[in-house]
Structures are given as C-alpha cells and as structure tokens.
Amino acid sequence: MAKAKTHFVCQNCGYNSPRYLGRCPNCGQWSTLVEEVEQASTPAAKNATATLTGIVARPQRIQEIDTKKTPRVKTRLNELNRVLGGGIVPGSLVLIGGDPGIGKSTLLLQVSGQLSVEHHKVLYVSGEESASQIKLRAQRLDVSGEDFYIYPETNMEAIRATIDSIQPEFVIIDSVQTMQAADVTSAIGSVSQIRAVTAQLMQIAKGQNITVFVVGHVTKGGVLAGPKILEHMVDTVLYFEGDLHHTYRILRSVKNRFGSTNELGIFEMNTRGLTEVANPSEIFLEERLKDATGSAVVVSLEGTRPILVEIQALITPTVFGNAQRTATGLNRNRVSLIMAVLEKRANLLLQNQDAYLKAAGGVKLDEPAIDLAIAVAIASSYRDKGTRPTDAFVGEVGLTGEIRRVSRIEQRVAEAAKLGFKRILVPKNNLAGWNPPQDIEVVGVTTLGEALKIALG
Template sequence: MKKKRFVCVNCGYETYKWLGRCPNCQSWESFVEETKEEVPFRSEQPLPLKEVSASSAIRKRTGMNEFDRVLGGGLVPGSFILIGGEPGIGKSTLMLQIAHLLAKEGTKALYCSSEESKEQIKLRSERLGIGESPLYIISEVVWEGILSAIEEISPEILVIDSIQTVYKSSLPASAGSISQVRGISSELLNLAKSKPMSVFIIGHITKYGAIAGPKTLEHIVDVVLYFEGDKWREYRLLRSVKNRFGATNEVGVFKMTEKGIEPVENPSHLFLSKYEEPVFGSVVTCTMEGSRPLLCEVQALVTPTIYPYPQRLAQGFDQRRLTMLLWVLEQRADLSFSSRDVFLNIVGGLRIEEPACDLSGIMALSSALRRKPLPLDLVVFGEVGLLGEVREVYLAPSRIKEAEKLGFKKVLLPKENSEKRDRIEEIGVKNIREALEIFGLMPK
C-alpha cells in the first residue's frame, strides 16, 4: 500500500499536507511530495546480551593504515559507511583503491559506479597500477540491477559511487531526490545488517559543505567520513564526524600522487616550515585530531591599515575566535590592533577548531605586532579566556610527547598542565601577560 506525504528537503520533517514553511527548521518552500511504500518487516527473537557472540564482528584491516585509523582500527563486518567530499577531491579514487586492497587479500568486493562506465573504471585502475585487480565492477544506475548483481556475487564489501545518482524504478521520483536516497539507503542498511556485508556509499556535498540529501541519511549509517582538502594541494584529510565503532573527529592524512592516494604516516612534518633563523609572527602549536596529536605552524601578519575599517582575515582558524583574541590582547595586555590589518594562517591547509590553540594565536599575533621572533624550538598550546587567563587543556602529555619526538626543546603551556619532565623544558603560565613577559612581547 502506498501513502503520499510531504518531506522537508532541509531537515527531513514529514507531514501529510503541504506547508509553506517548515515548523522544524523554519525554511520556506522546502516541502516536496513523496510516496511511501509499506515495507515488510522482519522480526527477530530477543536474546540476553550475554548470549550474543561478538566473534563475527572482528575488524578487518583494509591494508591502508590511515584509513583503518579513522575507522577505529579496521572495518567492522556489516558496517554502513558514508563518505562525502567536494567534486574532484578523490573520493572515487580512494574507494577504488580500498576495494582493490581488500579484494587482493581474498575478500570478495563489488565496486558499483553509476557515474563511470566499466571502460572508464578500467582506465583509472590502470593509471593507479591496479588494472589486474580481482575486484568485481559494475556500471549501473538502476537499483534493481545493482541488487541483482549483489545477489549473484554475494560480496563481502560493496561500494556505491554515488548514492545520489542511483534510482529505484518503482519510486516516482528522479535520482537524487529525498525519496530515492532514503529508500535505497534503507535497503542497503538491511542488506548490510542481514548478510553481513560492509557497505560504502559515496555522497555529494552541497555548497554549504553538508552531504546532499535528507539528514536522515547521516543518522541511519554507522560511520560518516568527510574527505577534504584543497584540490590545488596534494594533501587530503579523511575526517570521521560519526563513528559507532570508534572515536569521532579522528583524522587520516593522505597524499595525492600520480599513482593514486598514499597514506602519510607522520603528518606533523607536513604542517611545519623549516626555518634556519627565527621569524617573527610564526609559532608552532599542537592540536588534537581525535586521538592523534598534530604539530602545525601558526603564522600571523600585522600591518598598518589603509582602509577605514581594518581587515581581519583567518585561514584555517575560526574568524570569530580571532576577533575575540584581538580584543583580549587589547584589553588584557595593552596591545592595540585597532589601526592594523590582521591576517592569521594555519600552514598546509589544516583547519583548527579546538580552543587549545588560542595561546599559539596570541603569541603569533603579539610576535608579528612587536616584530620579535619566538624561539624555533618552542611549541605553544593552551586555551585563553576573556579575562586573559590560560586554561587547562586535555591530553597535554600526548601533545608534549609529540613535540619531544620531533626535537622541540621548550613548550609553553597552562600552569595546570605543567609537570617536571627531563627531556623538554616546560614553561607553565597562568595568563597571557605572564606568557608575553617571558618572551619580551609586552609593550614598554
């Protein structure tokens, strides 16, 4: 039996009559009509948790360490994984390589492309050096055809590239519509849990950076990964924003080469510049990406403005947090930026979101304004409050250990995180005035 309903394309809110404005997300003209099919359900016998065996949920290594790290240690059988990213960023190349690595180890894998023909996939695989892979491929846009191939091959790994271009002929809607994406995703979820079969679906993203389609798509999958980076640079980041089997915000670093995508085992080297002499406006900080500490360089440039309103530009750093730090410096350290343009950049295309890097921004901005360089062997981290206090951060020992490993001799950090260590000098501070005075950056 089929029932008609109206669904908001922005938030997935459902109603059985058309509305001009969504009562959930307040967006206008966002409802589209869908036809809902009654799907037969399958009942299971309830079992006590202690009687459920977890032996079938042993993780499978993909053969690419950075990818396994983001998944939480490997691929869980029966998992449903969504990968999103901008066009041309390398999603299809990454998944073709992962499917090949698994197939090479004896895992039956099926790569289904609804955007490329078999010949085009073959050309790309030869460029990547995997033209003789035992991987199964199919070029199909109709869901019924893909389902037939799945029943014929019974793969352990399935890749759908992409979910927005596959359509189900029984649904009266175009490919990529909410009803199509939701209907096909629901069937894929049932397949993944009943086989068990690990399913990867590649999704397009909107101009706002969110995965296109209904928000429920991100709710029903087990893992949501974003493949991101500047397409004009060679480095890519794979970031988990949801993971039922591991830590969220875990990051894997990859490098685009002529032979495909290669993992970067020690990514801290990528985000650091190698100076022979100290340069003002530059400082090294340590940020946590999931459970991984990453050292990166924060660069600041402060110049007299020629505009009525000074410019404030940040690359890889939150713009509003930059504005806050400038006002904290002006009110708590008597450093004035009101007549100067300010530019703050995180080297290498990395994006910093955690407040633990506030103190590094403070030190870089002060160094640029006072034109006094900081030591090359210094690492800085700490959260800064509105009163100018330097607050404690989490996982400080991991950050210090990463700095030690790369040869840094000093670390400027919150007083609460400071401990006596033999191999590195710890400079604990309570507020920004204390930090600036130590390095001679306070105004006279």
C-alpha cells in the same frame, strides 16, 4: 481510478508540505520543494516486525544477547584504518563525502584493489562511470585483483540480485545520489530516493554482514547532499577534504559508532593515486621561515595523533572604520575572543588593527589548546618581533588572562621533542605528575602576560 495523492518534499532538509511553497519554512531555501507521489503502505508493511536479518524480533534479556566480537579487516592504508577506529568493521555502513574531484572514488578504488589482493571479494557499483572508464583508472593506479568485480548499474533491484548471486564481502556504491529504488516514483537524487536507497543498503549490510561503502555528494555549503537522516542511518561518516590546488588531502571522521570521531588521516595525491603521509607535522612546518614575525607553532591533538601546525597572523592598521577579522582554518569567534583578552590583559591596542590568521597547510584546528599559540602569533605580528624557531606553544587562554590546563600534555611534548623543538610553553598546572623529556625545555606559565614576556622577550 482514484487520483494519486502527491505531496511536496524539500530537497535540502526533507520538509514535507501538502502544497507547493516557493520557500521552505523549515530551512529557508528557495525553490527546493519538489512534487512526489505518496507511497501507499500495505497492511503487511505496517505489521512487519522482522529484524534486518529476517528473524521476527522478540524481547530478550540483556544477558542473553550474543556479543561475539568480529575482528576488523585491516587495509594497507594505515591512515584509513586509524580514522575508522582500527580497521573496517564487517557489516558496517560507511558514508564518504567530499567535494567533486577531491579523490573519493580514487581512495575507494585503491582500497578495493587492496582488499581483493588479500582474497576478499569486492563489488564496485558505479552509477557515474562505465566499466571501461573505471578499468582505465584502475590501470593507472595499478589496481587489480581476482575477486574485484566492476558493475555499472543504478537500479537497486538489479544491484541486490547481483549481490545475492556474487556474495561479496565488500560493496562500494559510487554514488548514492545516482541510485534508484524501483518502488519510489520520485526523481533520482531526490530526498525520497536517497532515503529508500540508504535503507536498502543498510538492510544489505546488517542482514548479510556485508560492509558497504557509500559515496555521497556535497552541497556548495560543504555538507552532504540529501536528507539529514542519511547521516543518522549509517554507522560512520567520513569527510574527504582538501584544496584542489594542493596535493594534500585530509580524511576526517565526524561520526563513528566503532571508534573516535576526532581522528584524522592525511594523504598526498600524485599520479599513482593517494599515498599516506606518515609524519604530517614535518609537512606542515617544512616551509616555515626562520625569522618570520606573526608565526607560532602549536601542538594540536587530532584524536590520538599529536600534530604540529604553524599558526600565522598578520596585524596591520585598518584603513576602514571597522577593523576586519579574517581566519582560515581557525574559528573566527575564537580569534576575536583572544584578541579581546590580549587588549584587556596584555595592553595591546588591537581595536584599530585588521587581523588575518590562518593555520598553515590547510588543516582545520578547533580545540582550546591552540589559544596560546594564536595569542603569541598575534602579539608577534603586532610588535613586529619574531619568536624562536625552536619554540612551541600549548595552552588554553581564559577570559581573565590565565593559562588553563589541557589534556594529554605528555604526548604533545613528546611530539615536539621528536621534531627537534628545544622549548615548549605549557600551562603550569600541567607540570605535576609526570617527567618531561630531557631533550626539550618545558616552561610552565600561569598568565598570558608571562607567556608573551617569555616568548617575545
């Protein structure tokens, strides 16, 4: 009997090596290579040319391809619909990742109950909990439905047989790291297992037009565990973020073949599960002190939604040789760049000052339009002079100190006016071609020095 061939696969990046290595040469991680048995490919598999639907593929003229659009399925969570691009696309494969205990299973359990109430057949496959555990949580969340099936199983062959017999419209897999493909000999949760399981789930989704939601674990670095091909294979990748010590959760889209990748959904976790936050700007600003220094409000744009967020800065003389630069929810390199512009163009001596900045509320901001608010917050803390509580700031700061135009200024100004702000500083080049609202003063600024003079004058 021939000896089975083995190879070593990195569980972090999927690198393949014929022999064991202590450190992966591709990603640099230690002790991540695991021995796996090579799978012999049959001639039939090599010659397979069938599509996912079982039809033999053939070349087609682009005019002959049917593009009949399938309507999306709306859930009762408008925040989830927004992030998905307007609702659930039938036959799509959606991956949801997040830290342990953040609420991934709770979100999908609530969505499953809502879909079953709307007469959609849902199969919830759990590899981590028993049926009684899921039922207890469902009772606490008031989740029920006639066509809602719970199936605690990890074997993919049994899961496929159950799907063929029940014929559900939606399948929830919680989680992909606990599922096992029978034809793969490696351990559950390995790179080979995750790749094989995801391929089977993709075939189920595309071949039978079943929407599949997959829960994925994340590493301590905050990225999805398993090979990167997992994210390439699915249609949509969602990250469920938040602080376990706070009640607010943020659902963010990082890949979406059917919508924008910049959308943001905000939920609040309570004893009855996750509830939508219809106006997140009020939450991010509700605890803002009236006369605080080092505070500035920016109108940031997340996808199609404008959100008002308070940016806080604390500037103090350093007691060490090198000044510290710490940022939470903001890009640290962006903060360092803006501080350099302030020192060169606005005559603020910041090289001997420690700087601590954060975006209040746990939201992460990463767009050029927040530059002006960051600069105002830093200058306010450095001069120990507060801004007006009814002022907002929007604009990109250039290296020469100019304030550059930003996108969709009308929506940003309208959101600030809706929340009661009386004045907003915007790039002067953004003022042409539209009429500002009557209940807010829109001030156009050209340089950073001009903006600081108005904001702190």
